[in-house]
Amino acid sequence: MAVPEHPRAEGARAEQLRKIRDAVGAGGFEVRWAVDAQDADAVLRTEAGLAAALVAWDLPGGGVEDGGPVVLRRIGRRFRDLPVFLIMTEEGVRDLPLWVSETVVGYVWPLEDTAGFIAGRITSAARAYREDVLPPFFRALRRFDDAHEYSWHTPAHSGGVAFLKSAAGRAFHDYFGERLLRSDLSISVGELGSLFEHTGPIGEAERNAARVFGSDSTYFVLHGDSTCNRLIGHFSVTRDELALVDRNCHKSVLQGLVVSGARPVYLVPTRNGYGLAGPLPPAELAPEAIAARLAVHPLAEAAVSPLPQYAVFTNSTYDGLSYDAVATARALAGSTPRVHFDEAWFAYARFHPLYTGRYGMAVDERTFPGPERPTVFATQSTHKLLAALSQSAMVHVRPAPRAPVEHDRFNEALMMHGTTSPLYPMIASLDVATAMMDGPQGEWLIDEAVTEAIRFRQEMVRLRKRVESAGDRPGWFFGVWQPDSVTDPATGARLPFDEAPPELLRTTQSCWLLEPGAAWHGFPGLTEEHCMLDPVKVTLTCPGITAAGDMAEEGIPARVLTAYLATRNIVVEKTDSYTTLILFSMGITKGKWGTLLDALMDFKALYDADAPLDRVLPAAVAAHPRRYAGLTLRELCRQMHGRLRSARLVELLDTAFQQLPEPVRPPQHCYQRLVRGGTERIRIADAANRVAAAMVTVTPPGIPVLMPGESTGDTDGPLLRYLTALESFDRHFPGFRSETHGVTIDEETGDYQIECLRR
Structure with a gap:
């Protein structure tokens, strides 16, 4: 209830409003009373469970002009179909702007009807809204x-x-x-329907999700985006057919190809000096480039068809890089009839104008007309950055005549990878996550996350500038991987990032585009508008290296920083050699990121003071006293940075990812040998010129360096040099070693071992 009168004010209207409040309360609803537009805005921001609103047209602005109209517009931006009653004074409805009648469901003259009658109208509308706001499956589950x-x-x-x-x-x-x-x-x-037959409330929920997420059809999957990826790969390509695969892919993509028996041809993304994986450069996607790659690929000669049946790439990447979806689909359409956008971390993109055209379902008959349009799949881990239970995911499909997707046949693949014992709360969470994104509230929720991420990014830049200019302490601080400045399209003015209006940054896509040749991102081979940085994925940079790969004499490896943050109960998403990733989901608040700022300043103070390591990282010292006892924080950073620098680990990583190993066998062949005893574990030191039987993925950076069926190469080749250097690093810094899937570590010797085909 947003009215000019204070709850304890005198007068006939105030008394009648209190009676209305009490009658609404007696009907089972709690009433929030706001006396100006600012107070009402606070209620709108904090009370997501509102069931109805009463707004006085003559509400004071509280510093804002025309408080009533302002509040009505904010309700429209925050809620979908919330019943709003406009409280009138003496003026008639005909004096109101036309848009008001589209916003409200009724008008209230407090002194012309009884309080009970007015309250009855309000509570009736509120009850209907509470029922209507529930999505199909969740509503049926509650009734059951x-x-x-x-x-x-x-x-x-x-x-x-x-x-x-x-x-x-x-x-x-x-x-x-x-x-x-x-x-x-x-x-x-x-009565609750079937997940595999897509009937009843479950079928309704999936069709509702298709509408909201903009697909032709949507399928709920209860084992995460990993299962979605395996499902799409299994459906799209068959034994000995060719698949174009982004090397920066999740391991589940490869698993889908192992199941299908496909022959992968890898596309190589660019990388920068931090070791971050960039996008596939436009030149890599061109039909002539793909044709040239296929012409010399060892596995392509024995393929059943020269045309790849499927292409898959990551969008957005772990570090928040997304493509111009339509342009990318156009480029790949010349080489394949099916394109798969792995959007595990990007389910929210459709719901904010900042991401316009950057997601798979943006490729449709309007943006890409004509017979060349490929069938598009988008797989999303709904739970990652939308509000759903863990493992809850969706597959979105937009078929094209080139590669039809018949529901019954697709459903066969779905049933192979799904479960006949689904957890109904997970289905309900997908249904509710969809409802939360439906209408203006979806944009409002994502906009809040974008806004908080921008505030944090700008505050980090300001804090760094203050540290540099203070003069009373060493002038270093952590950075943020982002443009140093942005252009205001309205004026053409170039603005320092921290001085740009937040409104400009949260609404203007060009502020986040990776300009070709820009030093801050460090990726070569880009074109205008090809790639965009997602503001909600914030990468912090540590001193010691630049985006161009130039290493300083001293540095602070990110593993040390994140180990300290963990002692402050701050767990980051990903740690590379000199960067760490922070995700700004819908759950991030100013208090939460303010705590992170405080922890970063505290780490700086401890480093500058050369604090004893047993004070900063007591658990690491206790676990490895012979290695770390007596060290200081600064000395540990010096030792670790020195090892990374002398071993050129970041450079070796870049080389290993750019110069791919030679493919020798299809992945499915290697899996067959693996489960039938046709493989053996080989020490890295003895692994030259062997054929890998399992994927090797090092985290950081979380991208496969070796795929099943690929040769390990010579001892002095890029792959084994990198793995040997990583093995040596892990021996020198116990407790800070990488998480390496596909590598078995001998606990006594620290030797890396990988699974290889027996000779």
């Missing part, structure tokens, strides 16, 4: 739960009752609550 039926089907805990029969079970029941367990149901519950 409210029916309190006995369970005669699986799962055997029967709505949680079985857990009550033991002490451990009772603790489990009490921790998660009866409602969650009652909603864990069997596929035998027909």
